[in-house]
Each structure stands twice: as structure tokens, then as C-alpha cells.
Amino acid sequence: MKRHLLEAADLDRADATLVLDTAAQIDQALAGREVKKLPTLRGRTVVNLFYEDSTRTRISFELAAKRLSADVINFSAKGSSVSKGESLKDTALTLEAMGADAIVVRHSASGAPHRLANWVRGSVVNAGDGTHEHPTQALLDAYTIRHRLGRLDGVRVAIVGDVLHSRVARSNVWLLTTLGAEVTLVAPPTLLPVGVGSWPVGVSYDLDAVLPKADAVMMLRVQAERMNASFFPSAREYSRRYGLDARRMAALPDEAIVMHPGPMNRGMEIAADVADSVRSTIVEQVGNGVSVRMAVLYLLLGGSTR
Amino acid sequence: MTYLIKGARVLGGDPADLLLADGRIAAIGDRLSATGATVVDAGGLVALPGLVDLHTHLREPGREDAETVETGSRAAALGGFTAVHAMANTDPVADTAGVVEQVWRLGRQAGLVDVVPVGAVTVGLRGERLAELGAMADSAARVRVFSDDGHCVADPALMRRALEYVKALDGVVAQHAEEPRLTAGAQMNEGHRSARLGLTGWPAAAEEAVIARDVLLAQHVGARLHVCHVSTAGSVEILRWAKSRGVQVTAEVTPHHLLLTEACAETYDPVFKVNPPLRTDADVEALRAGLADGTIDAVATDHAPHAVEDKESEWAQARPGMLGLEQALSIVVETLVEPGLLDWAGVADRMSVRPAAIGRLDGRGLQAHGRPLAPGEPANLLLLDPAARATVDPAALASRSRNSPYAGRELPGRVVATFLRGVPTVLDGKAVR
Ligand SMILES: [Zn+2]
Numbered sequence: 001m002k003r004h005l006l007e008a009a010d011l012d013r014a015d016a017t018l019v020l021d022t023a024a025q026i027d028q029a030l031a032g033r034e035v036k037k038l039p040t041l042r043g044r045t046v047v048n049l050f051y052e053d054s055t056r057t058r059i060s061f062e063l064a065a066k067r068l069s070a071d072v073i074n075f076s077a078k079g080s081s082v083s084k085g086e087s088l089k090d091t092a093l094t095l096e097a098m099g100a101d102a103i104v105v106r107h108s109a110s111g112a113p114h115r116l117a118n119w120v121r122g123s124v125v126n127a128g129d130g131t132h133e134h135p136t137q138a139l140l141d142a143y144t145i146r147h148r149l150g151r152l153d154g155v156r157v158a159i160v161g162d163v164l165h166s167r168v169a170r171s172n173v174w175l176l177t178t179l180g181a182e183v184t185l186v187a188p189p190t191l192l193p194v195g196v197g198s199w200p201v202g203v204s205y206d207l208d209a210v211l212p213k214a215d216a217v218m219m220l221r222v223q224a225e226r227m228n229a230s231f232f233p234s235a236r237e238y239s240r241r242y243g244l245d246a247r248r249m250a251a252l253p254d255e256a257i258v259m260h261p262g263p264m265n266r267g268m269e270i271a272a273d274v275a276d277s278v279r280s281t282i283v284e285q286v287g288n289g290v291s292v293r294m295a296v297l298y299l300l301l302g303g304s305t306r
Numbered sequence: 307m308t309y310l311i312k313g314a315r316v317l318g319g320d321p322a323d324l325l326l327a328d329g330r331i332a333a334i335g336d337r338l339s340a341t342g343a344t345v346v347d348a349g350g351l352v353a354l355p356g357l358v359d360l361h362t363h364l365r366e367p368g369r370e371d372a373e374t375v376e377t378g379s380r381a382a383a384l385g386g387f388t389a390v391h392a393m394a395n396t397d398p399v400a401d402t403a404g405v406v407e408q409v410w411r412l413g414r415q416a417g418l419v420d421v422v423p424v425g426a427v428t429v430g431l432r433g434e435r436l437a438e439l440g441a442m443a444d445s446a447a448r449v450r451v452f453s454d455d456g457h458c459v460a461d462p463a464l465m466r467r468a469l470e471y472v473k474a475l476d477g478v479v480a481q482h483a484e485e486p487r488l489t490a491g492a493q494m495n496e497g498h499r500s501a502r503l504g505l506t507g508w509p510a511a512a513e514e515a516v517i518a519r520d521v522l523l524a525q526h527v528g529a530r531l532h533v534c535h536v537s538t539a540g541s542v543e544i545l546r547w548a549k550s551r552g553v554q555v556t557a558e559v560t561p562h563h564l565l566l567t568e569a570c571a572e573t574y575d576p577v578f579k580v581n582p583p584l585r586t587d588a589d590v591e592a593l594r595a596g597l598a599d600g601t602i603d604a605v606a607t608d609h610a611p612h613a614v615e616d617k618e619s620e621w622a623q624a625r626p627g628m629l630g631l632e633q634a635l636s637i638v639v640e641t642l643v644e645p646g647l648l649d650w651a652g653v654a655d656r657m658s659v660r661p662a663a664i665g666r667l668d669g670r671g672l673q674a675h676g677r678p679l680a681p682g683e684p685a686n687l688l689l690l691d692p693a694a695r696a697t698v699d700p701a702a703l704a705s706r707s708r709n710s711p712y713a714g715r716e717l718p719g720r721v722v723a724t725f726l727r728g729v730p731t732v733l734d735g736k737a738v739r
Contacts, residue, residue: 009502013449084516109620110493110504111574130622170504194507195498 003301004117004124007177008135016179020143024293030067038294040302041070047100048074049091049116050127056262057127060286061104061136065291070301088112089207092119093193101200101301105129105156120292131165137261138171140292141221142179144281145216147288148257153180158210160186160242161220161269162231164193168261173201188242190231191222199301207242211251218259219244219269235268245271257281307618307729308332310340311372314348314689316679318650324353326685327729329672333681346733348689351722354654356388356686357635358661358675360451360480360558361534361606363627364390366412367396367405373611373706375409379418380629380739381609386688386721387419389667389675390631394426398427400616401437402424403445410447418739420675422665425449427468428478431457436468443475450666453480455534456581458516460486465520469529476666478556480532481520483541484582488512493622494570495583503571505621508583510538517541521548521555532664533557535608537582539592546601556664558606559593561630561637562711566590570711576617576624577711580610581624597656598647604661607634611707624697629710632703636717639692644718672727685728694720704737 001015011019030036046065048058058074065072077091088107095103102123105113110130117124128134146152157176163169163185176183177200184202185192196203204210211217222242224235232238239245249258258270258279266272274281311324316334318420322339324331359382365373382390392409394400400409406423413421425442425512429435431454442449452472459465459481468479491514494500494506517533521544524531536542536557548555562580569588570578580585596602610627617624644650648656662668662676677683698712724732731738 075566087615087618088620107620109622112620114574115620130504131506167504192500194496194509195501198498199501 003115003300005296005300006113006117006124006126007133007134008138008171009133011135011175011178013178014144016139016175019139019292019295019299020146022299023143023291026294026298027291031233037067037069039069040298041065041068044070044101044301045099046070046072046102046104046297047095048072049077049095049103049105050075051077051112052128054128056105057106058285060289061127061293063290064297065156067290068294068297088115089119092116096120096122102297125296125300128167130167132167133171134167135167135171135175136289136293136296138175139296140285140289141172141218141259141261142175142287143179143292144259144285147259148281149215149255152176155181156184156213156215157181157269158184158186158214158217159220160217160244162191162206162222162226163187163196163220164191166220172218173199177201184210184214188232207248208251211248212253214252214256216257216259217252221261221263221265222269224265224268239268243269243271244274246273249274249277252279259285261285308340308343309346309725309728309730310338310343310553311346311348311353311454311689314351314353316353317351317654319662321349323681324607326725326728329685331679331681331683331685334679339711346723348490350693351689351691352650353679354386354688354690355658355677355679356675356688356724356726357386357657358665358667359390359607360532360604360661360665361455362390362392362609362631363395363611364409365394365611365625366396367408369613371706372613375412375421376415376416376418377704377706378609378611378631379413379416379421380737383418383724383726384704384721384737385631385633386635386690386724387631388462388686388724388726389420389422391422391424391451391665393455394424394453395431399426399430400424401429401431405439406442406447406449407445418737419726420673422667423447424451424453424455424480427452427454427459428464431456433459433461433464436464436471436568438456439477440475450475450477450478451480451532451664453482453534455480455482458484458486462519462523466523466527469531471528478530478532481516482534483513483516483520485512485515488515493579494571495585497568497586499568499571503574505571510540511587513538513582514540514544517544521553524555525551525553530554530636533580535563535606536593536602536607537585537589539565539589542592542596542601545596549601550684556603557601558604558662559597559602560606560608561634563593563630564590564597564641565637566711574621576619576621577628577709579621579624579626580625580628592673594641594647598642598652600649603656604664605634605638605657606661607631610678611705612709613707617709627709629703629705629707630646632705633698633710633712633717635690635721636719639719640717685725688721688724689723691720691722692718694718696720
């Protein structure tokens, strides 16, 4: 592993597999135990530096660090660093002086974790930066797919929705293709980035054509406000063309799973009965998130290097 | 004060001596001598007319922490410039005779280059109504170039009126071509790199659409148009088409768009954030070719100093812009002279003669710029060592700011001396003051 986890695009197949295998070992080690805690990172300090509200991601990292016995500091810098008056660099130097061994950073600006990594000696973990990447989300998604379907090689994954603004989509594109999956992006053309043609994925505007050939379908959150900027005409039209309802779900192959990184807009990109169906891995993804983040922290801070 | 320059290659020609006296070139010839003259050994050096920049941000008044007229003038002199146009987006905006005269006066006090103020096209750069263009033209600053640079004059009706109105002033509107509705929140060139980096894209079409509109407007009203910092291959094509149709359009390209590409953004280091953004290899190639064939008239620096805190941040929060004055000539040597696209006469044309003509600085008299290196002409010139190579160290720059995108890069060419009306502003590669 490198010193930081800044983007899934940085992970080669061996690194990515190591994270997933480590997460699986952690799951086994903790299975059935009353006290879900390992002593691995005792005495180490993990800082959660969150410039954006994301209770679920923060709690997941916090739980992961605590289960590894690390000291956890939550440094909530809501709003931008500039509006708060202190620059990202000054914050970084402060955390450095406090002896942070790892900084888990969530920021609205793409590339903020890369900047941070220039200024600190500890490990930086990207917990979502702007519309760039969210690598631990992709790792937990890959873990979930592998767990449910038994493999990643050759698995056909459809990622559906607002790819343009989605860091989850970007991280999954790089990670899943690195791990041998075949990824197809499905969205209206307005919600695909110009230049997507250079990505190692298929692209479709037609969800119904893709579903019968998908082993996993990952629904991205779509903000209804996007219609105000004319990315699509209305929430209703979006959900009619790109939403996953029970009728569409029936077109999936028998073993196929339905994923969502959360938080969901029920009724927009995903119907309630789909989200709650047996194909849905949504709750499982949340649990896997803790294991995968434990694996990442363990490998960056205490684990073996290869 | 008399200077005798020995053995300089004027525009790269055979070695000759130049005698500078009373602000003018008194003589050019073989083995000149002059009693009492200070001799400057220029063996191996190329003599070029003093460079003229159409696009400099000197930040005074308003952001003296980033640059002042004096520090920017010194940077310009070190770069071989003898005249720079100071952009209007200061605080207060240079949209009145009072502000342009203030900048002009500060330039005179510094005395290192001729500082030529640019007047804002619209009040406060707001793009709503015309500033008092005539008052600025008639002021002591004698404004001839008008620009809302930093902002596009996006309203087509207002742009049309501006183009028309400045005809009476022998002026020109210098347009920052950027359709604002297409660049809301834009951070870098839109393409496969912006897609991967998750940075909002600035499409080439947002520049090209405005240039296309404006050349049609300029043709329609028979006015002069100047296009700032052309950055795309498509823009070069539109300019080529417009010129072939006789439209009175001129254009500039920056050193950074001639050298750097969007690949620099992969570091997320905002020193590479600039507006318009760095583009692709194909754009760089088209810009070099356009400058070489004259479709693009001039190199202009868009020298944009920024304080450390405005650059040492997240990419999206950083201000756009980069330093350029001190490295401009070196970059032209690297990207055009050394590859054989432009000879020294071509460099003089694109960096002195044509920009001076666009800014109407090329008249008669001692205040003129962009004149040939010939007896009787104002002694504005620089001496360049084309064989020297040096690594750029931002800490060593004369600018008050440090946001050079060339840090650590080795570049060819060293300005050894600059003369403004016969008086050295730079000698032995160092600013005289
Ligand atoms: Zn501009």
C-alpha cells in the first residue's frame, strides 16, 4: 500500500485485493465476538476532518478506528475552510502538531486530500472530495459484490444516474475495472462528463437495454434540484426513464443484486419496494463499510507493507 | 547619458555597435566610438526592440500585497519589456479618468517601463453600462485599449456599442472571451482530464462562441476588436477566417498557453489554475502555429500576481492566474525560436511591433514603442543571451508574488540588459533600481 489512500485510480489490483482480503479476515476475526474490538492501532490517533456534513461516512470511519483501538478525534469544519477563516493548510499543520497518524478527510473541493497530503506526515484517507473520488465507498462496493456473487472478474456492473457529479461513480469505475469487472455507465447524456469516452467502460443512455445483462446494478443518488439547471426536465421524467422500479428489477438476471451508496431518494432513482427487496444490498453495504475502512486504516497505519 | 553597445546582433543579424544618446539610437555601425560613453559588451547577445505587453495585472490600487506598479514594472524590465498595459480590474476599478491617471502617474514615478493604463469598458466591470471611455482617452493616461478583462463583455448589444463607440477614440476593445453561462463554476479545460479529476469543465466552445460573435459584430460596425489570451485551436481557426474576410481583429496568446497543458492540473496545485484554463497538446500546437503564421498577432503575458493565501489552497478556492513577465521571452524562445517556428525578427514583431501598434504606442516621438532599431528611433531595446539557460526560482523573482508555474523548470534565454529611452533599467541581468 502507498502511504495515502487518495483515489481508487491509485490502487493496483494487488493493493485493492489486499484491502478486500484484509476486510474479510477482519470480518472473520470479529464474527460472533461479543466485544468487536482489535488492539491493532492502540496509541495511534485518527482524525476525522469533515468539511461536509456526512454523518454516515463519519460514523463509519469512527467505528472502524475505534474497533481497531485507535484514538479518534472528530474535527468538524462545517462549511468551507475559507468561510471558517482558517486555511486547509493551517488546519493540516495544526493536526500535524497534534500528532495525527491518519487524517480522514471529507471536502467539497476535488483534490483537497491531495493538497493535504503535501502538508502532513501522517496518512491521508480520502473520504470523498468534491466530484472526484470516494475510494472507500468503491472498496466497500467491491467487497459487497465479491461477497454476494463470489467474484469480481467478469462481473457486469451497471452504474446508473448522475455520473457527472458523482465521486462514487468515479471511484467505482477505476476500482471495479482494475479488479476485472465490466462496467457500464447508464445516464442521460447531460449527466455524463464530456470525455467519458476515454474511460474503460461502456456507456448507455438506455437503462432497459442494460438491465438484462447486469449482474449488479448500482443506483446513484440524483438530486432533484439538478432539473433547475436543465440536466433533465423533471424529477418525474427522470425516474420514469432512469429510476429502478419493480418492473425494471424483474428484467435483471436471477442472481443480480441492487446497490445504492446512500442516502437514497426513494421514489426518485429507486423505488421503495426495490430498496427493500431481497436483491438489495443496501444495508449490507453499510456494515461492509466498517470492515473495509478498518482494513484501510490497518494497512495504512499498522499493517504489512508489500 | 551615452551608452555604446558593442557587438550586438540586431534581430540576430551580424554583430554591430549601437550608440544610444539623448534617449535615441544615435548610430548603428561597425566599430563605433564615443568619448565618455559607457561601453556595454554585447558579444553574442541579440538586440531586440523593447517588448510591449498588452496584458499585465499590476494589482495597484487595491492589492498591493500581491503586486505594485513598481514591483510589476521591475519584473517587466527584467523580462525585457519597455511598455506594459495595466489591466483595469483593480480596486477601485480603472473605469474613470481619475484611476487611470493614478496608475499612469505611479508608472512614471517607478520609471522602469512605460505603464499604459487600460480602461474598463463598463462601470465597475459589471457589464451593464459603458464607463466614460472618452474621458479616459482624453486623460493624461491617453487610454486606447479598453477591457473588462477578468470578465467578458457578455451582453452582445453592449459589446456592439462599445466596439462602435471607441472608433471615435482610435481605441480598441480587448475582449476576455468567455461566455459566462457556459463556464459557471468552471475550474479547468473540459475534456477527459476534467472528467477524471472531478473539476468542473471550461469548454473551448465558451471562448470560441464569443470570439465568433465578436468578429461578426466588429465586421458589422467596422470597428477594431482585440481578443485577449486566445487558448484554443478553434479560436485560431475563427480568427484565421475573420482575418481572411478583412475583419479588423487582432489577438494575443499568453506564454503559458504556448507551453503548458491541462495535464498540469493533475497535481491539483492551483499554481496551474488560470483563466482561460490550460488546454490540450493540440491546442498548444495550434496556438504556436497561429502565432508563427501571424493569425495571432502578439504574445501578451496576462501576468497575474496572487498572494500566497490565494494560491495555497484547494484548487476550487484558489484565484486564477499566474506570473509571466519575467519568463515570457524565454518561453517564446523555447516554444517558437528553438523549434524554428519564428526568427528574431518574428519575435520582435509579435512581442514589440504588433502589440505597440494595437495599443497605438507606435507613433512618432520619443514616447513611442515598437519602432525599428534604427538611427533616430527611441532607444528602447533589450539584449538577450540566447545561449544561457537557467532554472526558474520563484523566490528570486522581482514580482511581489510567487505564483510562477515555471518553478524548477529550466528555460533558455537570459535578458542581460534593457534600455528605456537610452537609460538602462536592467544591466548584467539585474534591475538597475
Ligand atoms: Zn482575461
